[in-house]
Amino acid sequence: MSATVTPAQAGAQGLPVLGLMPGDMTxxxxxxxxxxxxxxxxxxxxxxAVIGDARVxxxxxxxxxxxxxxxxxSSVDAIDWSRDEIPVVDLGNIDPAxxxxxxxSAESGRLSGETLHHMTQLALQGKLEGVSFAPLNKGAxxxxxxxxxxxxxxxxAWNEHRGFFGEMNxxxxxxxxxxxxxVSLRKALDLVTPExxxxxxxxxxxxxxxxGIAQPRIGVAALNPHNGEGGLFxxxxxxxxxxxxxxxxxxxxxCTGPISSDVIFLKAMKGxxxxxxxxxxxxxxxxxxxxxxxxxxxxxxxxxxxYTTPAHGTAYDIVGQGQAxxxxxxxxxxxxxxxxxxxxxxx
Numbered sequence: 001m002s003a004t005v006t007p008a009q010a011g012a013q014g015l016p017v018l019g020l021m022p023g024d025m026t027x028x029x030x031x032x033x034x035x036x037x038x039x040x041x042x043x044x045x046x047x048x049a050v051i052g053d054a055r056v057x058x059x060x061x062x063x064x065x066x067x068x069x070x071x072x073x074s075s076v077d078a079i080d081w082s083r084d085e086i087p088v089v090d091l092g093n094i095d096p097a098x099x100x101x102x103x104x105s106a107e108s109g110r111l112s113g114e115t116l117h118h119m120t121q122l123a124l125q126g127k128l129e130g131v132s133f134a135p136l137n138k139g140a141x142x143x144x145x146x147x148x149x150x151x152x153x154x155x156x157a158w159n160e161h162r163g164f165f166g167e168m169n170x171x172x173x174x175x176x177x178x179x180x181x182x183v184s185l186r187k188a189l190d191l192v193t194p195e196x197x198x199x200x201x202x203x204x205x206x207x208x209x210x211x212g213i214a215q216p217r218i219g220v221a222a223l224n225p226h227n228g229e230g231g232l233f234x235x236x237x238x239x240x241x242x243x244x245x246x247x248x249x250x251x252x253x254x255c256t257g258p259i260s261s262d263v264i265f266l267k268a269m270k271g272x273x274x275x276x277x278x279x280x281x282x283x284x285x286x287x288x289x290x291x292x293x294x295x296x297x298x299x300x301x302x303x304x305x306x307y308t309t310p311a312h313g314t315a316y317d318i319v320g321q322g323q324a325x326x327x328x329x330x331x332x333x334x335x336x337x338x339x340x341x342x343x344x345x346x347x
């Protein structure tokens with residue numbers, strides 16, 4: 001009989017230990033979780049444990065038409081990493097037979113949040129080096145009692161984080177960061193302040209370095225059309241954004257801006273920037289989804305716990321059809337593994 005390898009020992013062998021939640025079970029999350037892990041494409045990237053209900057993973061295997069070798073375990077500590085099978089830490093908290101599929105469910109949202117909270121606790125205890133999850137439904141989470149504007153604020157609360165944090169969207173060509181995120185556009189305008197701009201650029205610099213980019217090149221978007229046209233269409237670029245960028249440059253951060261938002265993503269696509277800091281949510285989200293919808297990844301940047309997830313949603317229209325694409329989930333796990341490895345070197 002082979003000896004059990006603990007998470008710490010697995011880490012010593014060079015592969016980060018990641019937890020993977022199958023997302024909201026009413027969507028395509030269980031399917032892409034099972035399909036991806038059955039492919040074996042990540043075996044040399046990380047030690048991955050499915051965290052959730054074993055019945056949901058079984059559902060995913062049926063949806064994906066796969067029959068991988070897997071075992072049910074009671075905890076991360078009980079996993080024998082030397083065995084060539086998928087470990088499923090069974091929380092026994094979600095009975096898929098009792099919940100609808102292909103539609104938002106408050107109960108499923110409640111249970112999704114419960115599972116993510118458990119995974120966060122495991123990460124804070126050092127049992128997981130990163131948390132990845134298949135797509136969630138923000139509305140279901142909120143209706144299920146997790147009363148946050150988005151999962152990033154929820155994660156920050158669970159980590160008792162007090163500093164700046166934000167959503168990073170990663171596609172092949174570049175990554176995006178936000179000065180403001182899930183608030184109304186009217187409110188976002190009031191939140192575009194020097195302090196938030198500097199915090200967002202610093203977060204971009206730190207996070208890109210954690211991904212292995214030694215000297216990140218960061219483009220900072222303008223707020224107004226045509227960069228404000230010298231104040232004709234608004235003076236935030238003159239009063240707020242450019243002075244903040246100049247201060248950051250003086251401190252050694254490789255940032256450029258403000259750059260009109262109808263140009264900045266073309267420059268990033270040409271390879272001029274590793275990251276783009278946008279002023280509000282849709283300013284960059286449209287570009288990233290257009291360029292990398294099936295491959296894009298969302299990272300919660302700035303927290304002590306690593307969180308990654310596909311940038312796409314629950315895809316209720318194709319649930320149970322076995323045709324969901326695993327590309328974004330695979331990229332989410334690969335990014336989490338790289339960030340965990342980088343974090344380990346700093347410890």
